[in-house]
Amino acid sequence: MKRNLRNAKMLIVEDNPDHWNLMKKAAEHCLAEVETVHAHSEQEALRFLQDGSLQEWELPKLILLDLYLPKRENGWQLLQQIKSMPAPFNQIPVVVLSFSNSPEDIRQVYQYGGASYLIKPTAFQDWLIYFQRLRSYWWETVTLPQMRFYL
Template sequence: MNYNRSHILIVEDNRDHWFIIESALKDRLPDVEPVLAINGEEARTYLQNCLDSRANLPKIILLDLYLPTREQGWQLLRELKKEGSPFVQVPVVILSFSKDTNDIAEVYNYGATAYLVKPTDYNSWLKYFETLRQYWWDTVTLPGDRL
């Protein structure tokens, strides 16, 4: 397991969703620090601070697609995944209530790692974060992981 000093950046503008996400994360990934950014600017500032202080980048970024507008989430995704970005290797998982096939296809074109429709109840969030833990923390080796 590679939990050592790992954190996860959640870019979510809805405080109710954050409360549920934070609670489920603490239950399923108690050794991982969740960090909230309520908009793209806070996310950029946090990530730049990680670079400036030579701190570990988040192991994964969970990005709400609509922050609250569509363009804000899309713009952040494009910036994170553009060629030459220092964050291009950090997995970005899109979280959205949208099931629009055009949204889904477009985020993959911009470099998203995965697209997940937000669960609608707490037990589904718990199951989601259990799966996330098993895959991203217990199975996958990412750049920067200390083996």
């Protein structure tokens, strides 16, 4: 098994329950060995990350972040907060998801340190394709950093 999948945890920050359910089912199907953690708000996501500061094996190896939580300012703020945290938090790749295909949204995600920008699909079959690709790239191809605390 690829090193990325050992003790793997993925944080999904999504405020829409319907989108969360689609993502959860697709993740269960395509990434069964990855524990998926849900946060429905930026505050809940930050609380989860801060709780992980006590035990580094609790940190996610990847974060999927809905840009509009419910406003895009909420997504920008969370992305900036994660990227301004000390290591290892700021090293966790953040993939931003949105229905928006605005060039400005896309540009800002990369400007603020997002690892990727994905336009959300609408059908479950398309979510399955997304999560199969996420598995192939983020879990089986790239080498993710080991999450260690640096004191």
